[in-house]
Amino acid sequence: MKVGLDKDIILQTVAKMADENGISSVTLKSLAAELGIKSPSLYKHFSGGLDELNKELMLYGWHTLEKEMIMSAVGKAKDDAILSICHTYRKFALEHTGVYEAMQWYNMYSSDEALNATEGIISVLFQVLAAYELTEEQKVHTVRTLRGFLHGFSSIESHRGFGNAVPTSDTFNFALQTILNGIHNFE
Amino acid sequence: MKVGLDKDIILQTVAKMADENGISSVTLKSLAAELGIKSPSLYKHFSGGLDELNKELMLYGWHTLEKEMIMSAVGKAKDDAILSICHTYRKFALEHTGVYEAMQWYNMYSSDEALNATEGIISVLFQVLAAYELTEEQKVHTVRTLRGFLHGFSSIESHRGFGNAVPTSDTFNFALQTILNGIHNFE
DNA sequence: GTATAATGGCTAATGTAATTAGCCAGAGAG
DNA sequence: CTCTCTGGCTAATTACATTAGCCATTATAC
Numbered sequence: 216m217k218v219g220l221d222k223d224i225i226l227q228t229v230a231k232m233a234d235e236n237g238i239s240s241v242t243l244k245s246l247a248a249e250l251g252i253k254s255p256s257l258y259k260h261f262s263g264g265l266d267e268l269n270k271e272l273m274l275y276g277w278h279t280l281e282k283e284m285i286m287s288a289v290g291k292a293k294d295d296a297i298l299s300i301c302h303t304y305r306k307f308a309l310e311h312t313g314v315y316e317a318m319q320w321y322n323m324y325s326s327d328e329a330l331n332a333t334e335g336i337i338s339v340l341f342q343v344l345a346a347y348e349l350t351e352e353q354k355v356h357t358v359r360t361l362r363g364f365l366h367g368f369s370s371i372e373s374h375r376g377f378g379n380a381v382p383t384s385d386t387f388n389f390a391l392q393t394i395l396n397g398i399h400n401f402e
Numbered sequence: 403m404k405v406g407l408d409k410d411i412i413l414q415t416v417a418k419m420a421d422e423n424g425i426s427s428v429t430l431k432s433l434a435a436e437l438g439i440k441s442p443s444l445y446k447h448f449s450g451g452l453d454e455l456n457k458e459l460m461l462y463g464w465h466t467l468e469k470e471m472i473m474s475a476v477g478k479a480k481d482d483a484i485l486s487i488c489h490t491y492r493k494f495a496l497e498h499t500g501v502y503e504a505m506q507w508y509n510m511y512s513s514d515e516a517l518n519a520t521e522g523i524i525s526v527l528f529q530v531l532a533a534y535e536l537t538e539e540q541k542v543h544t545v546r547t548l549r550g551f552l553h554g555f556s557s558i559e560s561h562r563g564f565g566n567a568v569p570t571s572d573t574f575n576f577a578l579q580t581i582l583n584g585i586h587n588f589e
Numbered sequence: 590g591t592a593t594a595a596t597g598g599c600t601a602a603t604g605t606a607a608t609t610a611g612c613c614a615g616a617g618a619g
Numbered sequence: 620c621t622c623t624c625t626g627g628c629t630a631a632t633t634a635c636a637t638t639a640g641c642c643a644t645t646a647t648a649c
Binding site for chain 4: 430
Binding site for chain 1: 506516517520539542543546547549550551552553554555557558561562563564565567568570572573576577579580581583584587
């Protein structure tokens with residue numbers, strides 16, 4: 216009987232499962248069970264099978280994060296905007312560990328799709344940096360530095376890779392301030 | 403017939419395969435073929451199967467990187483030592499993409515083993531930071547910031563996640579200088 | 590030097606998940 | 620009312636990981 220599923224519903228289910236039990240807990244079998252269908256039926260929605268599913272989840276994640284970053288920067292400028300965006304990024308990675316994990320797999324796919332997936336958040340960063348007196352090259356360095364730090368920090372933190380003597384939030388703020396100081400030194 | 407393999411030889415083969423074709427190309431089947439044996443025989447060396455193999459590769463990677471970082475800091479102090487260590491880290495991730503990938507899977511294993519694996523490189527960083535006039539808390543922030551940035555940057559770079567207008571080496575040096583400036587501001 | 594134990598290979602068999610092929614019922618368009 | 624498309628299904632195939640149990644060679648004990 217027709218259950219009436221579509222890509223969006225399926226992806227949201229995948230996201231939920233990934234966040235709750237890790238991306239490796241999402242198999243076509245377990246996903247189908249969760250949806251109340253049999254695994255071969257999933258090919259009617261994702262003809263590329265598991266690979267396509269992972270790719271779509273990656274894109275879904277980047278698009279979602281992009282939207283949240285944009286929203287968090289509305290009405291803010293310069294340091295305030297950057298801080299807000301960065302906190303949004305960190306929060307997303309922490310709250311959506313499974314989806315974030317999938318987002319890192321973009322290297323498994325064609326460079327084109329990888330770059331498309333992330334170009335959104337990159338352009339948000341560039342837009343915010345436009346308010347500073349920086350050369351293009353300085354902006355590139357700053358965006359890359361932020362991306363590198365945000366990804367590495369969030370990734371380690373979400374895997375509980377930091378000891379817990381000192382609150383990680385303090386470190387996050389400390390590091391962001393350091394990077395902001397770097398920007399100010401240019402101006 | 404006895405081929406006379408041991409854990410070290412097998413791990414080095416795994417590392418080579420992972421670096422050449424990605425960690426996912428290492429299956430018990432492909433590894434056994436590469437070694438000239440049949441896959442069930444691998445259980446004589448790694449009774450835990452694929453899981454144990456991955457875990458050992460992770461440990462192997464962190465230990466190797468730790469040694470290289472220590473070597474690169476010999477005879478250097480303060481900024482020089484930090485820069486040298488960081489360049490070693492980046493180079494390792496770039497040259498051993500497969501092993502580095504395995505190293506990130508430490509979250510899949512018990513926290514104990516995860517923390518043990520990385521405590522070596524963390525203590526190297528703390529040792530270098532001892533030369534600065536920093537509080538313990540400032541040292542923690544600095545080490546975490548470095549770890550976060552090094553991991554994120556190396557990870558993105560090794561997956562070709564940065565566009566290529568500006569050399570990534572320039573960005574790396576820029577970011578490290580920014581972090582060093584952060585340290586100097588404390589003193 | 591021979592008996593015995595441990596080592597490190599092997600084949601055969603099992604279980605799980607992905608994937609493909611091809612069937613079929615129901616919904617909507619003409 | 621019929622035709623077609625959609626979205627389910629079962630059955631069969633494949634690829635691995637894993638387990639069980641066999642066997643030759645090596646190493647050790649006496």
